[in-house]
Amino acid sequence: MVHGTETIVRRKLSHEVFDRLKGMITSGELGPGDAMPSERDLMDRFGVGRPAIREAMQALANIGLISITHGERAKVQQLTAKSLFQQMDLTATILLSASPDSLEHLKQARRFFERGMVREAAIRSTSADIARLQATLDQQRRAVDDPVLFISADMRFHNQIAAISGNAIFEAVSEAMLGWLRQYHTEMLSWTGKENLTLVEHDEILRHLAQHNADAAEAAMVKHLDRSNALYAHPA
Known part of the structure; x- marks a missing residue:
């Protein structure tokens, strides 16, 4: 039957x-x-x-x-890991714009992800990796009066930490998440004078990476993200 x-x-x-x-x-x-x-x-x-x-x-x-x-x-x-995630850009943008909860979930995912990335970087980083991060931090410091360049250098710093893993998927995930978040970076940064605090926090993260201290690097990254995550929000 x-x-x-x-x-x-x-x-x-x-x-x-x-x-x-x-x-x-x-x-x-x-x-x-x-x-x-x-x-x-x-x-x-x-x-x-x-x-x-x-x-x-x-x-x-x-x-x-x-x-x-x-x-x-x-x-x-x-096809690359980067091109794979780029195919999701439009869908991610629509999802984030339609749902405040999705933006919060993305910030939580980034926090979870970067805790692991910074630990991996502390273990694997070479002198060349540290020099590359220092150069980016120096560029960010010089761009303190230019919000666009400052934020670009900020994101490059975090992407370079993910790249130290040697895993192209990790690097692509980092670029994708930061790219999706970027459109929600409010003007709070330039109005609240937190640029110098960001530089201090990045410098602290870099110092722990150079010392290969994974626990301290993770703690510094969590402190940095818990503060800076408030800068990413839907327009009022």
Whole structure:
């Protein structure tokens, strides 16, 4: 006895073309940097019209598998951890703007994440890593009167700490979270005169990293984030 329904849904041609094209990429038939076949070649190969090809190609571009440039053949993209998270940017922006709770959850996630990252950095950091962080901190100090440059250097400092892990996914997560948070950085920074406090806190974190003191580095990072998280808020 047959239970329920097993209705066969007819798929759009573009969906079938999408799966075929995706298979050509994931199987290695087409690799990063390779040009996709022309629309005419694909029409002949799959026996479909131009609209189905174009819709499927746009769908591939939307998920970052190919890049489409006017007047040129589409090309297969080199996928990286960074490009993976970039595909989430629009969705994350919409979610954050629609939900104050989501912004708080993101700040909590960042706090949890950076506690682990700074511990890892304290264990793994080399003299070159410390010098790189010091250079960024020096740039931030020189930008104390320029909020845009100051915040950019601030985020670069935190991203560089994540990069010390040597894990491209950790680095991409850091860049993504800070990028999503950036639009919620209020003008409180420039109006409350907390720039120098940020510099002092960054200097403290860096000092503990140079000493490879994971516990002290984590405590300094938590103190820094608990204070600075208040600077990220939905517009009143």
